[in-house]
Amino acid sequence: MNKDVTILAIESSCDETAAAVVRNGREVLSNIIYSQIDLHTVFGGVVPEIASRKHIEKINPVIEAALKEAGIGFADMDAVAVTYGPGLVGALLVGVAEAKAIAYAAKKPLVPVHHIEGHISANYIDNPDLVPPFLCMVVSGGHTHLVVVEDYGKYKILGRTHDDAAGEAFDKVARAIGLGYPGGPKIDRAAKEGNADAIAFPRAHIKDAPLDFSFSGLKSAVLNYLNGCRMKGIEINTADVAASFQKSVVDVIVDHTMQAARMTGIKKVALAGGVASNSALRAAMQEACRRRNYTFYRPTPLLCTDNAAMIGSAAYYDYMNGKRADLDLNAVPGLKLGQY
16 A cells, blocks of 8 residues: 655745645645735735745744644644745745755655646646646636646646736726726726726737737737726726626637647646636636537636645645755746746
């Protein structure tokens, strides 16, 4: 009988300080998250220096809480895993330094994890039947990637954004229409009260790259619409703007994902990343998959946001594949998927 593998995972790539204990890549024994959203809301976005300082303050209590909830100590772990990129360099460095210290003191292997690989792996936690290969649409504040998960830890990127990531566009449009930060959840809520067909915002398509994305033109179209209304004295219906903008983003993401599924012949489709918690996107992707008899997977909203359980899941498969880091591991803020 194979021995269980228990991993302490640490995530600090942006503004969540998180630690989790994960067994065999799919069983979450604890998942503790300290969110800094309230700290950054007043600034309209994440302030890297504030994020880094708060990680330093919170990381030890968060790890202690994760170990306590899981009922284990350092001696019971098989490895320590940490996000080392991509992300904010100062924030990443806090988690990397902490993980290296624990690995050294506890004499445990250190497993470096790619943040986006973690988001993809969140699907393994909530979907025990999911195994590669499958198609995954990664939609977050910093990334919009259409990925074939060929095997555990093996990825092929089919499409990516040429400019703004989808989540970045949500934040910028939310700020423009007065909803504030964080933009994604606020636009999602406002859109429920609006008419998604009220305003004809564009759906961008890249010539010679049909699976790539571009959201900067859509963002500009929203800003032009708002400026035009203000110049003409036309009342702006915030809910209609939110709903129409959101539908433009969702339509493009779903359309490209279905194109990729058709081109590859893959009939398992997953969502991942912070924007994967958007209710309109989840519903539209589920319906598109249902019509085509594809199997649709998505994590619970909690596991769509940055968390350490997803890092522990990804780390398990990396650990089983023999991936290790030395104590000279450094943060790599611009780390590409598949690059180690």
